[in-house]
Amino acid sequence: MSSNKQIEPTPYARQKYNATTLVDFDAGIKYSSILLAIVGADGELAEAELQWYLDEVKLLGCGQDYIDAIRNIDWKQVNIEAALNEVKFDFSLNISRSLLYQAVKMSRADGVYHEKEKEAVAKAAQVLGVDKTVVDSIESIAEMEDSTSQLLRFILTSDV
Numbered sequence: 001m002s003s004n005k006q007i008e009p010t011p012y013a014r015q016k017y018n019a020t021t022l023v024d025f026d027a028g029i030k031y032s033s034i035l036l037a038i039v040g041a042d043g044e045l046a047e048a049e050l051q052w053y054l055d056e057v058k059l060l061g062c063g064q065d066y067i068d069a070i071r072n073i074d075w076k077q078v079n080i081e082a083a084l085n086e087v088k089f090d091f092s093l094n095i096s097r098s099l100l101y102q103a104v105k106m107s108r109a110d111g112v113y114h115e116k117e118k119e120a121v122a123k124a125a126q127v128l129g130v131d132k133t134v135v136d137s138i139e140s141i142a143e144m145e146d147s148t149s150q151l152l153r154f155i156l157t158s159d160v
Contacts, residue, residue, distance in 0.1 A: 025066065
């Protein structure tokens with residue numbers, strides 16, 4: 001049963017993810033449950049990982065009700081493969097690649113891209129039909145973004 005609630009994409013969502021249409025609230029929560037399960041594949045969902053995602057969904061235009069729903073997800077009970085096979089996301093972007101990108105970014109947020117997280121990303125990519133070279137590219141982009149952010153922080157805080 002759908003709540004019929006919709007999420008309006010913000011300028012950030014349009015710029016970062018090319019999101020241009022309303023997103024169904026319930027489909028977004030299903031997406032979030034899969035994402036949390038992928039990132040929790042190492043047996044834990046680190047606070048830094050969850051916080052990265054909560055910060056991201058705020059920028060994407062999601063309200064407190066969405067954040068509360070994310071916090072209530074029992075990600076340990078989510079069968080990633082089954083959930084990916086049963087859900088149909090009607091988003092205005094390449095949801096498969098976006099999911100994998102966010103899974104990689106979120107997994108790295110605690111400073112460690114654990115091997116089990118990496119395996120879960122690869123398995124999700126396989127189920128979604130995303131080629132390994134695309135996953136490798138997404139992982140490289142995430143690493144470059146993190147390195148660039150670290151360098152910028154260094155430049156802005158040093159007395160050079």
